[in-house]
Amino acid sequence: MRITCPLCGERDRREFYYQGAAVALTRPEPEAGEAAWDDYIHNRENPCGVTRDLWHHEMGCGAWLVVMRNTATHEVLEVELATDAKRTGA
Amino acid sequence: MTRTEGGCVIELRAKSPCDGLLPLSIGGVTLSEAAPGxxxxxxxxxxxxxxxxxxxxxxxxxxxxxxxxxxxxxxxxxxxxxxxxxxxxxxxxxxxxxxxxxxxxHSDAWAVVRLEGPGAVDVLARLVPVDLRESAFAPGATARSELRHMQAAITRLSADAFEIMVFRGMARTLVHDLRDVMESVAARAGR
CATH class of the missing domain: 3.30.70 (Alpha-Beta Plaits)
Incomplete structure (x- = not known):
């Protein structure tokens, strides 16, 4: 599997660290209530298909990335810097 | 130790990160320490x-x-x-x-070495998961990547010369890993 880092270009998977679902970009407000926080902390989708995750380019430029990929085909569909994803409110 | 005023003080001498480890020359490829300032x-x-x-x-x-x-x-x-x-x-x-x-x-933070010679690219290609062909990585190009399992910075200085940087504490491992691969590349080429 290879991931195209927006800064470094196409790189081998071993340079990246997998963090998990990209929920950290949409953290609930402190007063959002128990249900929202419970969902944010504990509940995750486990899709057979397209998923959106946070990866860290640990052995490369050090950027956090939002990677869309297909868990069934291993296809990497889209990669963007987490700072850009956050700015555009995705 | 220097004796001063009746007591002993330790006379500290700065050592480069690869002091006593380099230079090396195997199969036409040389590995030497750089002094980048x-x-x-x-x-x-x-x-x-x-x-x-x-x-x-x-x-x-x-x-x-x-x-x-x-x-x-x-x-x-x-x-x-x-x-x-x-x-x-x-x-x-x-x-x-x-x-x-x-x-x-960061002056004292990095071990900086230079890998040069006609087979330098073959040596590095065994350690670094980056496309090192000149079409993709021309002189002046630089990459943060891993070298075996170390975080490294690699810069191409010319067609046959690379500068490799790792954290200073990894100097001995860097030289060990490069020496290993220099030996096997030379053996494979019959040099």
Missing amino acids: AMTCLMPYKGQAAALSGALEVACGIAAPAPGHSTVSDGVRILWFGRETLLLIGPEPAPELAQHAAVVD
């Missing part, structure tokens, strides 16, 4: 990347390089060194740079 990490403050590049042009005569590249002028080099990070090599940093960026002295 001062190394300064520059991390621009939010929205200050362009201002920092301008300040570098005034102070050193060269602008900040784009990701994956380095810029060079007389005795000064600037490497792209990761996301929003540059490494200034050679001179002491001008004080004005601190207006635009966090300025951190």
Whole structure:
């Protein structure tokens, strides 16, 4: 599997660290209530298909990335810097 | 130990990171330690990347390089060194740079070695998961990647010469891993 880092270009998977679902970009407000926080902390989708995750380019430029990929085909569909994803409110 | 005024003080001597380990020459490829001078990490403050590049042009005569590249002028080099990070090599940093960026002295932080010779690219290709062909990684190109399992910065100096940087504490491992591969590449080529 290879991931195209927006800064470094196409790189081998071993340079990246997998963090998990990209929920950290949409953290609930402190007063959002128990249900929202419970969902944010504990509940995750486990899709057979397209998923959106946070990866860290640990052995490369050090950027956090939002990677869309297909868990069934291993296809990497889209990669963007987490700072850009956050700015555009995705 | 130096005896002074009746007591002993330890006389400290600076050692380079690869002191006693290099140079090496195996199968036409040489590995030697570089003495790059001062190394300064520059991390621009939010929205200050362009201002920092301008300040570098005034102070050193060269602008900040784009990701994956380095810029060079007389005795000064600037490497792209990761996301929003540059490494200034050679001179002491001008004080004005601190207006635009966090300025951190890295002079003693890195082991810097030079791998040269006709087979240098074959040696590195066994250790680094980056496309090192000249079409993809021309002289002046630089990459942050891993070398075996070490975080490294690799810069192509010319067709047959690379500069490799790892954390200073990894110097012995770096030389060990490179020596291993230099030997096997030379054996494979029958040199």
